[in-house]
Ligand SMILES: Nc1ncnc2c1ncn2[C@@H]1O[C@H](COP(=O)(O)OP(=O)(O)OP(=O)(O)O)[C@@H](O)[C@H]1O
């Protein structure tokens with residue numbers, strides 16, 4: 001909707017005003033990013049490289065005071081850097097001066113950031129070739145692998161039953177997720193929701209919540225729910241369900257956002273209302289992708305259900321955990337073998353189904 | 359007067375000034391053709407008329423009523439009276455031809471009925487009648503995307519006829535068709551225009567089609583009207599002003 005003030009303004013003014021606003025916004029973003037770059041560099045240089053590597057301290061001294069000092073220094077340097085209009089962020093947001101200085105600072109600071117990140121990563125993971133090839137370590141691994149390759153078939157019935165439980169946990173989580181995800185995904189599709197302020201607010205909040213849920217791994221959800229509803233398949237199912245809804249809602253709504261606009265425009269132009277447009281122009285375009293995502297997700301969920309079992313979500317994972325705790329590697333070998341087989345079959349089936357519907 | 363456009367401006371969010379003060383009128387029963395280079399603002403103009411695009415400034419009067427600022431139900435009522443046909447047909451590929459045609463009636467249907475596919479016999483009859491007008495009644499049960507381009511565009515015309523439109527907008531309706539098919543599809547617009555007296559505004563690229571079908575021509579160039587007149591008046595000189603020096607610019611780039 002256009003409002004009155006916009007109509008009365010001269011068109012050229014609007015253009016200029018838009019440009020000014022955009023440039024100012026980019027400049028502010030650049031300041032924040034530059035401050036972050038400087039802050040990050042100082043922290044990595046001081047903590048990982050100086051304290052940990054050069055001084056080789058066990059306990060790294062920590063105080064909010066020093067962090068704050070570093071932050072204030074970063075604000076100072078970062079802002080100054082942006083104002084020279086030659087900083088890395090200026091370049092990223094397209095507001096940098098186009099000269100040699102910019103070219104050099106961008107190259108050097110980019111190279112610098114990459115390297116300190118890599119070195120810090122090396123130090124923090126305690127990368128050690130020595131540990132990987134130490135004789136005792138290799139021997140232990142050999143023993144374990146040997147046992148795994150001679151599986152114990154005595155527990156086959158139990159394992160089969162646990163496996164079926166896992167598959168059903170995955171299936172149920174996937175099935176229940178479908179209607180819920182369907183409804184949610186329409187409210188998290190940008191192109192459908194950007195119309196008014198209210199719908200956009202709904203879109204924004206829902207996205208935020210879903211991103212949050214998705215960023216927590218199913219494993220963590222399983223831990224949460226096994227405390228909530230008690231250890232067992234039910235906890236595992238709910239954990240998977242929650243994560244499936246959050247992930248698939250994103251995929252579904254991206255499919256909705258990626259539809260061809262042509263049919264939507266055509267149906268809108270006939271004077272159809274919003275619901276009719278969605279039903280006639282959006283839905284027919286997304287049925288196949290939705291189906292495909294869902295089947296794929298079932299496949300993923302079988303794998304995840306296994307992992308979730310490790311923390312008490314029931315099924316084959318729980319069984320694996322028990323035998324692993326007893327160090328009965330031959331039994332573990334059988335379970336691992338069965339998991340691999342089922343995952344491989346599921347992968348194959350879901351690929352075939354997805355091929356068939358397209 | 360069926361349509362009056364006054365001092366219409368459109369500025370897109372990215373700052374493109376696509377229409378720069380357009381003024382023109384359309385009388386009932388006219389076949390108005392808009393020509394101009396790619397990017398001259400033809401599509402934007404049509405879309406501002408049926409409000410697929412919101413004008414930035416100016417006025418659009420349809421049947422004597424200012425529709426520039428109508429919203430909600432009122433806007434939908436206006437849209438039901440204006441049909442639109444697109445370059446890429448914009449049919450629902452997975453639906454049958456018949457269902458595509460019926461979808462032109464959505465604006466006049468109850469939401470629930472349309473969702474559950476409860477269409478009255480009248481609607482089916484009307485759909486078949488409109489398919490007959492464009493000569494593809496026998497394809498009614500086929501999937502829309504199994505038809506050829508020309509046939510799909512005829513389905514799109516039938517769909518817009520379901521609206522019984524007072525005004526029919528066509529945005530380069532034959533630009534993705536071969537010359538022979540183009541001509542036959544254009545004939546259906548002519549038929550609708552002559553037999554039902556529906557006013558047509560059509561964007562076209564080929565001057566041969568313009569001369570053959572238009573009753574009046576408007577030429578756009580970078581968002582402004584640079585020519586308005588009879589199709590027979592378009593001669594070499596006019597062709598040069600509309601397309602010529604732009605072509606040189608293209609070469610420089
Ligand atoms: N959604 C949009 N956002 C930003 N700019 C747009 C948008 N649609 C069109 N434009 C710009 O507006 C100008 C006019 O575009 P328009 O599509 O109306 O031209 P046209 O005459 O229909 O061209 P064509 O013959 O290629 O269809 C162009 O410069 C185009 O880039």
Ligand SMILES: [Mg+2]
Nearest residue numbers: 400401402530
């Ligand atoms: Mg166009």
